[in-house]
Amino acid sequence: MRLSRAVPIVAATLLATALSGPTPTTAAAVGEAHCGRQERVRIPGAAFQQTACLPDLTTTGLAGTPYTDTTDQAGLTAQGTRTPSGVPGIQVDGYFPDSSRFNNTHGWGHDAQFVIRLPDRWNGGLVVTGAPGTRRQYATDKAISDQVLALGYAYAATDKGNSGSDFYRDGKRPGDAVAEWNTRTTQLTRAARRAVTQRYGHGPRRTYMTGISNGGYLTRWQLENHPELYDGGVDWEGALWTADGPSLLTSLPTAVSRMFGSARDEDLYRVGFARGSEFLWPYHERAYWGVTQKIYRAEFDPSYDPGCPGPSAGTTPEQILAPCASDARYDYASRPASVHRAVDRVALTGRIGRPLITLHGDLDALLPKAADSDVYARMIDASGRGSLHRYFTIAGGTHVDGLYDTYPDRLRPILPCYRSAFDALVAWVERGTRPPADHTVSRPASGDVLNSCALSTPVAPAAG
Template identity: 90%
Template sequence: MRLSRGVPFVAATLLVGALGWPAPVAATAVGEQHCVRQDHVRVPGAAFQQSACLVDLTTTGLAGTPHTDLADQAGLTARGTRTPTGVPGIQIDGYFPDSSRFNATHGWQHDAQFVIRLPDRWNGGLVVTGAPGTRRQYATDTAISDQVLALGYAYASTDKGNSGADFYRDGKRPGDAVAEWNTRTTELTRAARKAVAQRYGHAPRRTYMTGISNDGYLTRWQLENHPELYDGGVDWEGALWTANGPNLLTSLPMAVARMVGSARDEDLYAAGFARGSEFLWPYHERAYWGVTQKIYRAEFDPAYDSDCPGPSAGSTPEQIRAPCASDAAYDYASRPASVHRAVSRVALTGRIGRPLITLHGDLDALLPKAVDSDVYARLVDASGRGPLHRYFTIAGGTHVDGLYDTYPDRLRPILPCYRSAFDALVSWVERGTRPPADHTVGRPANGEVLNSCTLSTPVAPDAR
């Protein structure tokens, strides 16, 4: 029995213009094994790919080049976060066949873009991720890629097949755009495993799925539906989709109602928003709540309001982020069965087939954990998969670590806890060392939270 358990979106659509590719670095720059077999690596199924031999695959080495996009990472990590550097190897950028054109990275105007990084010193593993929110394939370079590359893993990330505030326009049926996120992640995982084998001579011995927010959702979905491809995963505040709720369309309308003055704070608490998170609400009103509700309502329930179909109804950033007044009264439970069927196409069940560690901040004001990860943990238990799951609540954690820079006395970054969770997953999978039981991770006695986190540090009883 478990201990008691107590998209998401990026507001700005960031555009990247066409950039030239630098000349390959000479192999002698870092050693004889640098970029060996670069010309032999072909990504199966890719419509286009371009590879480069680089002296450093981390963001420190790639900043200012077309091999990463720091703007698309904005807000995900706190200033002062320490990241490793100096990982030479091969980077492959490209795209799979796709009919949509939301992703302008490299000037390609083509979706289903991916990045694969193959370090010279390989530990035999592969880490797969995708873009959180509506970002693109480089979004988690600082948060995830840098660390796993330094550990020796190959790395692969996808834009999920559509991106930006108008991603809901992709597909023919309600739910198609989100459903594509799942198929594109599976597609990349299979292709990356084969690309790894071409580079190193054999397939990865271990493959891990991981991600933040929308890609935390993808991590859950992949371990439920394709456990044969992975050995385990770390889910960082994944979005929850269930056909009958809860989901974003059951919690966000109340937040929108508060924005337009038709709901009280007590109504938000009843909808799952945490007491103590009120200081974050003004920021979320400006950046997240209205536009996120519009996007997902337009994706799953396009018939609800023809006068306000989605973010494209606005022409300025303020109009795009503003809520539709009709969304304050949105009642998912009373919507037609067709809407619930659209959500059921991408719904989670909790039937994970591989070890999974979930992290969620107790001050998340976009995906409140009470109606998200708490519920998902119960789904895992109800499906009989509880022994495969660990769930850690991060005291003081919120949806994006960048807010720590504004509120260092109230928040803590989740990234250091994520890194500890990834290490714990590897120990669990590869050495049979089970992680601690579910609990709330409190602040360390020395107060250092920017670059350290010990999962075995439970919050003190009087601090709950």
């Protein structure tokens, strides 16, 4: 999860593995030339929008322009991966009415910003996502937008309504900022479906929800609460929120305690951190654990320590990344019922209403899968929705693919597996081909690990 522009994360480029999907129709097939009907595209509910006809909607064409932000993508992808390009079409940037002003992209100083991309060659589908961590609307341009645009999908992304390490200041009640993430994603999905209709003459035949980290949480929540808007989703290491735990508020305090020398390795294993991930812990101490714990605890439990982080998580990288000493003693289970109610407002249930594929690396050292996706898979099964879910553990995967460049002998990027999972979801939804059963995707000993990942041979549809 990107927590600030100031957080030192390895910059990277994006993977573009080949995926199957509906064949894109030409612009002429829908009666339009390049950027046809541009003047008709008005985003319902937007307070402001600006529309541009562009020769290439991918980051190859947009890098260095105001139509993307490569700095906000840093660390999410590994270097040396292939990137699709040459997708002409319309881009709409804008924002919905909102009272908070953490997002200064375009100099707007306004939250609830979005981007919608409408390729000339459209395959009839729409992909929606929300920013991971506390990043903004262009964060997954390389990780998601480039490839789905090349496949012919329209694409929409939101900043979730607040961003940056001070996001917890948004709203009036504990939990308001995170609750807004879900509201803004639903709002954008409905608006993007209307924009698609205006551009192409009819609505999307398929709409997919997907995302990384907090974007994975959004995917889970949308498929639980608004299945009528989507046909399926891919959840890449989504954050788990449950009223009584587990969540990052039950695992990260132990990690922070280790930073202060009061926790042992065994204590981290006990709360879910994987054996074998120890080599990643020093980096996460510097870049993730302290800041993540303090700002999310401030979001749901501001009365615990009003002095830290206080009205701001900090103005320098050192201040932002520094942990609160009090968080080393934080015990979510003993906190007042009001704190648990705040989390319950945004909690997941497992009651998904559409097909969902989950991916999680077994070396994730921020959201350890034993305290996250393993639990969520059991929640789905307990709710009787197991037939709608597939869960793939990625051996050697960690929370951000950029760390592969530092540890190529120990890690593998998850992005190629994510692309294969999206392909599998499309086949499941549109052709009835069931994905393989839940399993661990082994780390290959050779081959192009940056650009390929075979989940396994899919199971044929059941007769009848």
